[in-house]
Amino acid sequence: MGKFKNWFIWLTAGYLTLIILLFLFYAFQVKDGSWGSFSDVVIAVYTVLIAYTTNMLLVVGWLTSNSWIDQSKHHSAKELHQSLSKLYFMAHEIKSKSIDLNFVKSFDMLTAANYHKLSSDGEIIFQNAQKNLSQDEISDYLNYVKPIYKNISEKMEKQLILDRKKISSFKFEVMTSSSPFAQSIEQSNIDIIGKVNEIIVMESDFHDTAKPLFESLKVATGYEGFKLIHIPDPVQNELFNNV
Structure with missing residues (x-):
């Protein structure tokens, strides 16, 4: 001034x-x-x-x-952070939905013989079923509910396909948003493509896998707000206790 x-x-x-x-x-x-x-x-x-x-x-x-110039860099860093965060959360969402889908698909394995071996997760799903059913009654009940859950699983599978396409567009956003910092990213030896691919295929340890990339980009961009929100890994559900 x-x-x-x-x-x-x-x-x-x-x-x-x-x-x-x-x-x-x-x-x-x-x-x-x-x-x-x-x-x-x-x-x-x-x-x-x-x-x-x-x-x-x-x-x-x-x-x-x-x-x-400083405002432009701050805006670009904010865009990169938002793009990478969307990709991270979508990867977590896809894993969660995959677990849910596998859980629902496992209902095909349910028979009158193993119905009594349901896990606590399975008991919650079928808690409205009548108690002390005979084998024949259980078979009739399963013949009724299994097609319903099969239809649900097909819808979930279609949604997963859409989500996987969406995460590909998020990857493109991340790579595009990182362009203004190409020089500092290269100088910092950040393999941004490799790290992004690691996040996309994560099965567990989501926070620990993504955190190093967020910290490296915080230094490369100079944007203090480049932080990773901690979310726990998706919980694995099992239909049976010992089957």
């Missing part, structure tokens, strides 16, 4: 002096007491004012260039 004030004072004083000199010069050139065309003076003054405004804008641009 101090630099701009100094430039403003000097430029304004300089151009005011120029305008005064312009009027004095024009006055000394008067012949026979006639000013001639006043429009000439007006055009000259406006030309000086346009030059003054242009130079003032150049000074403002020069003085704020570093601030603009």
Whole structure:
């Protein structure tokens, strides 16, 4: 702000002096007491004012260039963080849905013979079933509910396919958003493609797998907000206790 004030004072004083000199010069050139065309003076003054405004804008641009660059880098780093976070959470979501899908698919293995070996997870699913059913009654019950869950699993599978396509687009976003920091990423020896692929195929230890990349990019981008939110690994569900 101090630099701009100094430039403003000097430029304004300089151009005011120029305008005064312009009027004095024009006055000394008067012949026979006639000013001639006043429009000439007006055009000259406006030309000086346009030059003054242009130079003032150049000074403002020069003085704020570093601030603009810093804001641009901050915005780019924020975009990269958001893209990488979306990819991370989608990878976690895909794993969670895969576990749920496998759990629902395992209902195909359910028979009257192993129905009594349901795990606590399985008992929650079938808690509305009547108790003390005979073998035949259990078979009839399973013949009724298994097609329902088969239909559910097919819908879940279709959604997983869409999610896997979505995570591919998130990967593209991450790589695109990292472009402004290509030099610092290379200097920091960050294998961003390899690390992103590791996150996509994670099966467990989600936070520990992704955290090093977030920390490395925090240094490379200089963005203090480049942090990873901790979420626990998806919980594995089992339909049976000992089958």
